[in-house]
Amino acid sequence: MKMRFLALATMWCSISLFAQDYFPKNDGVKAEDLNYTALTNAKIYITPTKVIDKATLLIYKGKVVATGKSVNLPKNTVSIDLEGKFIYPSFIDIYSDFGIDQPKRATGGGRTAQYESSREGFYWNDHIMPENNAIGVFKYDDKKAEELRKAGFGTVNTHIQDGIARGTGALIALNGKGSDADRILDDKSAQYFSLKKSVLKSQSYPSSLMGSLALLRQMYHDADWYAKGNVETKDRSLESLNTNKNLVQIFEAGDKDHVLRADKIGDAFNTPYVILAGGNEYENIPDIKATNAKLIVPINFPKAYDVSNPFQAQFLSLKDMRLWNQAPSNPKVLEENKITFSLTLHDLKSPSEFKDKLATALEYGLSKTTALEALTTVPAATLGKSTEIGTLQTGSQANFLITSGDIFDKGTILFENWVQGQQHIINDKSLKDIRGNYSLSAGGSTYTLSISGEPAKPIAEIKEGDDKRTSTLSYENSWVALTFHNKEGDKIYRMTGKVTSDSDNITGRLILPNGTETTFTANKTSPYSEIPKGDKQDKSPLVQPVTYPNVGYGYASRPKQETILFKNATVWTSEEAGILEATDVLIKNGKISKIGKNINAGGAIVIDATGKHLTAGIIDEHSHIALLSVNESGHNSTAEVKMEDVVDPEHIGIYRNLAGGVTSAQLLHGSANPIGGRSALIKLKWGASAEEMIYDNSPKFIKFALGENVKQSNWSSFSRFPQSRMGVEQMFINYFQRAKEYDLKKKSGQPYRVDEEMETLAEILNGERFISCHSYVQSEINMLMKVAEKFDFTINTFTHILEGYKLADKMKAHGVGASTFSDWWAYKYEVNDAIPYNAAIMQSQGITVALNSDDAEMSRRLNQEAAKTVKYGGMTELEAWKMVTINPAKLLHLDEKVGSIKEGKDADIVLWSHNPLSVYSKAEKTLIEGAVYFDLEKDKQQREAIKAEKAKLINLMLKEKNKGNATQDPKKTEKEEFHCDSL
Template identity: 75%
Template sequence: MKMRLLVLAILWSSTTLFAQDYFPKNDGVKTTNNNYTAFTNAKIYVTPTQIIDGGTLLIQNGKVVQAGKTVTLPKSTIVIDLNGKSIYPSFIDIYSDFGVEKPKKASGGGRSGEYDPSREGYYWNDHVMPENKAISVFKYDDKKAKEIRDAGFGVVNSHIHDGIARGTGILVALNGAGNDAERILDDASAQYFSFDKSIAKTQAYPSSLMGSMALLRQMYSDADWYSKGNSKTKDLSLEALNNNKGLISIFEAKDKGNALRADKIGDANNLQYVILGGGNEYESINEIKGTNAKFILPLNFPDAYDVSNPYQASYVTLEDMRYWNQAPSNPKVMAENGVAFSFTLYDLKSPSAFKDKLMQAIENGLSKTKALEALTTTPASILGKSNKIGSLTPGNYANFLITSGDVFDKGTTLYENWVQGTKNIVNSKDQKDIRGDYDLAIGGTTYNVAISGEVNKPKSEIKQDTVKLKSKISYDDNWLDLSFNTDKGEKIYRMTALVIPSSDNISGRLVLPDGSESSFNAVRTKAFTEKEDEKKDKEAPVVVPVTFPNVGHGYATRPVQETMLFKNATVWTSEDAGILENTDVLIKNGKISKIGKDLSSGGAKVIDATGKHLTAGVIDEHSHIAALAVNEGGQNSSAEVKMEDVVDPEDVGIYRDLAGGVTSIQILHGSANPIGGRSAIIKLKWGETADKMIYSNSPKFIKFALGENVKQSNWGSFNRFPQTRMGVEQLFMDYFQRGKEYDAKKKSGQPYRYDEEMEVIAEILNGERFISCHSYVQSEINMLMKVADKFGFKVNTFTHILEGYKVADKMAEHGVGASTFSDWWAYKFEVNDAIPYNAAIMHSQGVTVAINSDDAEMSRRLNQEAAKTVKYGGMSELEAWKTVTINPAKLLHIDNRVGSIKEGKDADVVLWNDHPLSIYAKAEKTLIDGAVYFDLEKDKQLRQSIDQERNTLINMMLKEKDNGNATQAPVKKENRLLHCDSL
């Protein structure tokens, strides 16, 4: 019988969504209750800025009828007197997963580009699922709804948190008394996107942030192509994406950098995303403001670290210490800069943690008005639902909170959360305030009882004389339970009482330690008053300043161009002029203005360079620092991805390179596949944004690769073509033939599907993009040159090229340059034939040769790597120096701007305290575009200030622990250095 009833209940609940108000009712009376309810004498926040003191809120049938100072009450109005209490609109969370089951992680590995056969008729990539609908999997959970309501929320906007294109969400009122037809306010409230692929799908691509960005770009392009009727096949995913074009688009970024990346994708497709932030937007506030996006901000501020152990304290980076200190000020900074935002429960351990985190934001300067806007009117406006939710204006849903006072005060109690006119009790508003001091006499002994805390969640402290005893208290619906142990803990006294509202004292039943029953009477001796340190306004927390970048060794202000005159230097020009002794160099307006002897300063800052050496900045042709990812290995070609998308301006490797005299690098894609991604050529402008580091009018490069890595012999993968060196050649032939056909169709004027990958291949064929190819073995080096000759283009650079000495004459004939290691060999099988004379031999055959690093540590010592070519092969000092200055500049096609000291070139120069090829040489100053980005003396000061700041923050965290606040254990982070084969 029970099973039958359960089945009937399930069937009934599943049909309520489709029930209509005109269906016949045969299960009871048909009269609808249309009574009014009036809440009088309350302080009513109609909106965050429209406040009525002593007002009346009138509701009927789940909607607001009127809110005002004087409201005429209709007949049959139920009146609830809220004298001394406040009414606020219920909060709104527009980034929730309420009622949507978390996706289960798929078993098995990736399928290297193969999509799930069960998705036939949908987009080629499994992680693009705009056809998903939260409404189709939604299941109301009142237990979870209660947790959210108890935190003050009345409406949530929920979606399936899985995939890159996630489909549509639903807007749900947390009305447990209603059915889905009543509480679902919008069954397609917004569409959702992210950079994270689905955990429920196993398709390998994309395997990186840059792959996700490329996929999104291609998806939008394909949707446009499809919308114009050009596709010969049906694609339900693209149809859904096009059908949802008019919906709000919400993007899960979770980081300031990813917010800017998402905004670029949106701008390219005429979309303005609403962005889920990461809490660190304050670090790049000008750029964040420039997106013109509205943000959804989590309040998942980190707990302080437990730094009581000095050894473990060393695990915590300055960056993480700062984030703990600065993150709670993020909402204030956003508000001050005019960035609209709403708050979300997303990423909190539980909804119950919300108020404490919100209070942190307010203590850090966020105004209460802005806080209320972020929870009511702003989220309603973002969703285009201001006429339904977010305020208590007539016609809106009757979603409101009843509180004991200011909802953002620590001691305020939330009594009720009404949703669609349905009352939900959080704490009884009729419960008496029993806080205060009492004398409790038991068996000739008097105990001092102090009750504090919140009205509905009191705390107890019981003392016998001056000895504090262990006690427990609970208080609900005027029923009090109180127990305590004696000082040694061997005796337990338990008390229960029904509190009488008219009495100051508390009397009830007492259970003695021996189990016998008696009565007790606690006599009130003092009314409750907040402690002075709690009652007075707290001083604003001390927030350490943000630096550029906001990590260790960041600068208080960004470097600016200076007019500087270097006097009496030994100038290594890297030009035909060679090395000039006792020469002056004038830097002006970011350029090398004059070179000569006895130049006048003309108001320039004079640097005495007597006995020192001035060179052009070192250039690293092959680097992987300053990148968030290196490989997109999900497919055998990733020509569509861009390293420019994942430049990391906060990588400390930039600062270290500057200390080694490096001013420009090419960030190359790795060697996970034969055709890799597009390069980023950047200037190491420490403290600037990624966009400002990238060369303007940057030459176009792409990484190719040969050898062991691309055929995957290093990581045992057997499910992706190619698996042999022969297969690598055929892959190149196939892609270039396809690229040739694609380009021909594009130039013919016929309609064509824009393919970002084929666009890049066509650029190579047209001489618009240059190849830098990872290479080792002579047979493969010859192979790629032959493929290039067949298709009529030139390989620009062979990088690594450790068997280049075997084919140097053929390389010179082809016109390809070499970027090699100075003396690496035998670190894997295909480099067994490498020799340290390689660079000198290729140079002797007329090949343009550069020395590169492919390594974060070596990159800052390239001056020493260049010196090895003097030892191995007898290159002159000047020619050796060119291998890290003008030669890499030539290979990168930026030699018209950098790489040598020549009038008119960019002022990217380094002042060394010794011969630049010496192991004793230190870079005293490193300039880029005439601004000093590294100064040896300032570095010493910076190190001292870092120590002082760490000590300040450690003391702050120790104080947090002493005050009983939550802390987290320090965890040592490994700083992973990326290489060609990093996945």
Template identity: 70%
Template sequence: MKKTMLTLCLFWCSAFLFAQDYFPENEGVKANNNNYTAFTNAKIYVTPTEVINKGTLLIQNDKIVNVGSSINLPSNTITVDLEGKSIYPSFIDVYSKFGVEQAKKPSGGGRSAQYEAEREGFYWNDHIMPENDAIAKFKYDDKAAKELRDAGFGIVNSHIHDGIARGTGVLVALNASGTDANRVLDDRSAQYFSLERSVLKKQSYPSSLMGTLALLRQMYSDADWYAKGNSNTKDRSLEALIANKGMVQIFEAKDKGHALRADKIGDANGIQYTILGGGNEFERIAEIKATNAKYIIPIDFPEAYDVSDPYQEGYVSLQDMRFWNQAPSNPKVLAENGVVFSLTPYDLKSISKFNDNLMKAILYGLPKTKALEALTTVPAQILGKENKIGSLKAGTYANFLITSGDIFDKSTTLYENWVQGTQNIINDKDIKDIRGDYSITLEGQSFDASITGEIAKPKIEVKQDTVKLTSKLAYDNNWIQLSFATDKGEKTYRMTGAVTKDSDNLSGRLILPNGTESFFTAVKKSTFEEKDKKDDETEAPKVMPVTFPNVGYGYTSIPKQENVLFKNATVWTSEDDGILENTDVLVKDGKISKIGKDLNAGRAKVIDATGKHVTAGIIDEHSHIAALAVNEAGHNSTAEVKMEDVVDPEHMGIYRSLAGGVTSLQLLHGSANPIGGRSAILKLKWGEEADGLIYDNSPKFIKFALGENVKQSNWGSRSRFPQTRMGVEQVFMNYFQRAKEYDTKKKNGEAYRYDEEMEVLAEIINGERFISCHSYVQSEINMMMKVAEKFGFVVNTFTHILEGYKVADKMAKHGVGAGTFSDWWAYKYEVNDAIPYNAAIMQKQGVTVAINSDDREMIRRLNQEAAKTIKYGGMTELEAWKMVTINPAKLLHLDDRTGSIKVGKDADLVLWSGHPMSIYTKAEKTMIEGVTYFDLEMDKQQRAAINKERNELVKMMLNEKAGGNKMQAPKKSVKRVLTCDSL
């Protein structure tokens, strides 16, 4: 009766509460209910770190009035005794889709061919939509709200998950009895961004990650320009972006590397994003911490792979196996390193999985206090709503959970979730605990029954003697329904009865197997006792150590610089000194310190190189390994994009290239457009994060392209200009003329809109940036040199240039170098005239020539590719070797730092087992700036360690399957091979 009256009182209270306070009262006789409700004798978590034992929580209407161990209760107070129970703040999800209509990808596939925006009065790119407001598409969803409340959530922050700039979010209380007037706590709660295009918009740009990052940079520049009143037209997108600037800014990264990329965009524009993570932040925790960002962390942990079939097991990479093992430790690692984070059920297929994964994270070491902070106070801080939500302090919303005990204990029952002072019953808190051991006598037969499980969801096991019987138990609203069958299922006994507080026994109506009605009594013999926590607690599985990078051949720690003396080697200097026999090379502080005979090692590590060869590290002038994207094909000019934005430091091509003696490369944009993106010049420092691979004070390069690819001959497009070689020339003429005019305006001090694309092209005209131009046919090579001369600059490098031998004299006169293949030809129409003597002929005409790979496999044997120029063209060994060392260094303007063995240069060196151009020779050590990033002996040890770790992980997964856990089918994760024309 007391429970009924309390519920009725709260209903009337909420009914009056959620009418607008300024609405006229025109019907009947109304009176506001201003009664208080006090929850007494509970363990109250005011905040995760402020806990009151035997406390009282006093609420009125939708707010908390007071909380403490001893407070004065007003006379009009309803008291609820919660002896032995706990109260927690309700959970908050900062990153939700709740109630907001989401964009759905239209049916039909194929690549979009629309190059201009379809909207007028908005930003020039359709994927930028800051004008969108989630509140405009919000509709309260009762079913979803109940599922979230049952999981402990009281408030969600929702938005439209579509586009790069997505607009504003809406903060909603999951109050079933309220209206949107009261549920909506903030209709513009945050501004959202992502790295993903809109699924609805057809505009083709951006088509890549680097295009998206470039677009974000330009968007912020344009917003600043617009805010200063420089535009003659109205742009509702930029106006919204500017108006939303003071809001919380949330960026969907979903990956540790993307988090660092997003943070760079924010830093460049004075914005500290809150970042949605991807669950792999533990792999680069130092860099994640250095962002100083708050994080929203999904806990969508992967299921174990079913590796019971040894053949299928081979599909699963060690990296994927390891991630399964390590992912649940991510919240713990974040907490240990002082990263502020909230937790979200984002991307879970079912909200019911959230609590299971939360318990798993705690099992893996996440402290319970940090877990509670991540669900209450931290999300409130992220949203700037600490004074309203996230705690049980006086004045905050009455959003709280009533539990049977520790909310992070698996045996705990969640009874109620109060939202804005409205009671939501999850499980009846007044339900009697019927768990225990019972004796039942029916028709002269004795049966033993054991009731275990959760208080609100008990389970039963019935035995006759030692035989386990098929049985069922339902328990709801203090009524039980019990049945079990004997005689191999032929006889079924059905029982039902009310559970009373004054008796430990269970009794009620019985239906015998023959249909006769009778009575039963189950006599309680003993009370159910929880197992000792130490016995019941499951031990967390062993977590494999993180490596750098966190893949099979990663290192347990990032390699360190050493002082090394290579003793008694054959030294290929790639300088005028030529090849030196029985010579020492001393490496000190990352530089080549001395070259000579019988050098004093001092404290340097001595490596006996007798009978071995030491060379400068190989440099690949043209490569596409270690990239997350190659082409931004959305426009015919994409000078604004940067390959530095998409460096992939975990790409196995890095390690394999080191094994082939490669230490540096130019990571080039592809050839999808005449004017491509800016290059990244890398040192292959395996284990470093992306920025650690990029040369400091890196030379400025950009990729241009000619021929079939840029006019889209090979992928059937008929919509993007240019479609002919004549059109390609006009693209160059047009863009350089525009860049010249832009640069003139800038130099004259006139007002101008910052245009990153024009800035880059102006750098080319001013000799500050160098072109590597994809080329094949002599006519186009001539055309490109003439365009450059018209605008007063020199093309730096023609790459591929398989008809270079036809125009080598003109190239030498222009001053352009060549990066070419040793012996590729006839793989497409425009290379039909290629010959393997190309490199030697250009070299003899005075052109600086490098042999490059443009291929993930060939890069590992560039030493052998260089040797082919000896066969085809009669090059000397030293001149041939220069084509993969000092010559590419010259083309990349790095020859003062690397590419040869000379005192003062970077110690980028390779120790070879024999002659460096022999097919039988192996790179034994590959060193960059005095750090050994590849060691042949260590590689052998790693192979053994990989097998051992893999076997251990397989055993763990087999144990998961034996334990009845859900598994996922084995699958092979293969990174897409990116080439010049990859889209």
């Protein structure tokens, strides 16, 4: 029993308590190393900006004791002469999963619906796991640690990369000679978050980006409620979240726009995130800089595409081609804009790729000082560990690199990586760089020998005249082994030689093909150069300029307001004035300034509109363009999600809609659930940010839905309520009753838990938010009006409403508007009774009627949809035109700003080549607030510019392939065109 105890004690000591001086020593006679170590005569980078030449670094017990030119060395000091060599602090990776097993996707059973959690005593949503601690599952792997050390890293900040709230990370020293007791610098170094749900959990919510953002907001509300002692039952998730809120908070965004989304969440809850970027921040630097967030920046720059096959190359988007060309400039652009950032290995296939990627960033303009800061002092400061790691100042951990020269030069050799004072040899310090060109004398002949590659792994090329010979080379401990074949390839010459210490020449023994032994000599004729002969010109990368947005058809600069006078146009006012012939319209300061005859131009740009038509911009009441996700289907009510969170300012649908005369749109949630998400009302400002597109003081809307989609009859889900139209009605009643009770408690002054879903529904009850409801069947339309009347509010708009003609009188009495299709019918069962006279019939009953698209293609042709009402219903041209201008403006409560040509309104107008209701008419100019966002002539120029730019980038990519650099296969990337039922 005693022996068993001693064995267990010894094992425990070796595993976890090596550094504890009070633990009994039961491992035999073993003296502790109490010597100092002095590394002398080196060029030492104490910090990236504090450098001392011919200096000494003195270390003791894994810490820096002193650094300088005159360091007093204790008697028990072991000195290592590093004449001609450099010392740098070892690198730090702040975003790693070192020592953590990759999470594996949950299998079997599919996603569980509603609120079903697999855990008790934790937060209701399984993807919120702040109780997780990386240290609990961490397992040191010295094989991977060695790969990291070879790349120059001495410390990593690791965590479990799974879930939306991921728990805490651990700061680990890559010390292969110590124990975890030595290596673990901090077992709770940071708290981590992301927008990605767990692959280990099967709970269905959230099923979208907007759902993830909404869940994070609700999580913080709930954490605050819990912290105030308002919850009787224990919630280990919220306790952990609150306990760790003072740690560094790190958020994985992974894209320039997600950086902004993450920062917005952080600002809302007073949580400054350190954000993992996406490498494309250069595309939106002003907004990125405005966040004031510290970034963690990957350098996983994409490979060039193999465009040698013209058929495959034609599918490449300009955006993807530009990303290859522009992404390496991202660190430089961040540096120029004084944005604080660390560099990370994240998303690289192997740490061995890091050196080349970093060299590329330096080639594109990143300074060496900033690069070193981004790998040492910045990550250390970000983690609050500046006194421990990242520098070689007194008291810091003895984590440092010994190199042959400037660490960022391609020819530099990394000799050693010391971690916590423990030496890890990468390459022999006596290794000499033998790369260069030689004259090789062997076997009575003279050859040209060129040695290139990495200093520690050189490669040889041997030529006799112009004939290249097959050869191999190995190099170790100053000894060279070289073989090459004769011209015919059937005889081999074998050589072994040593690099002479007093020169760069190589001499040694040669074995001829017939077995005769003789000597060879390789005399160096010129040093190694990365740039081939005859290619000495400036090699600065040819980086394409960024456009706004940075895709095809983006503009060199953002459109600006102009003073413009349209002369002699046919003006469709969409007001009582009707259609005005030969009329002038003056645009000034983003507004419609004057309408009339013979207006004085002043300093305005004058556009002759004779024979052309001027209208207000088209407004699409129901659109799904420019979104990153459209349905949050995880719950039957998702009133907490915001379409404003997922506006995609780079979506080509914006530009195409401008080309069709559309200037505003309501971006709606889909129809996967009875109560959907909150709408985004946007102006299609191509080149602006998502925030800039959203209407100032935007009216509040939400999407509701009825019919087949919400009861899931067309996507075979049987685990989520409701499953019938009866269930839909009861769901509405239940949620509004809960919202009513919530609102009463809130107004009473009692403490209450902030519930974003109930907040939204309460706004409906209070007349502060308006419902736009997806609808088809008469009975359901009638049902929702009755539910609304029961709770004393009015439905704002029934959208689609293809059976509206059956109950137009009841709709008028209720006070609801309609936004419908012109002539869609019979595309699914519940629209079998649709008729093309629907719009005209509803309008005849005094209902405000608009025409919507619900389709990215149709939204470009809403002018033609309006024209159909002239045929189906005998409407006048002006009344038909109102259905896509002032009527949708009224439904969206925007008619004081847009929807008609009236003095004082926003200058959102379109110049048409012909009558706007004609299929032959084209939008020649589309203006928003007096800025031209689409111009037909400019569009023609852009098409040619895109062809030219693609040709230029293709030639650059072909050069990359010809150089022998790795490439990737072309791929076709297209953004999904969403519809109501897109999941």
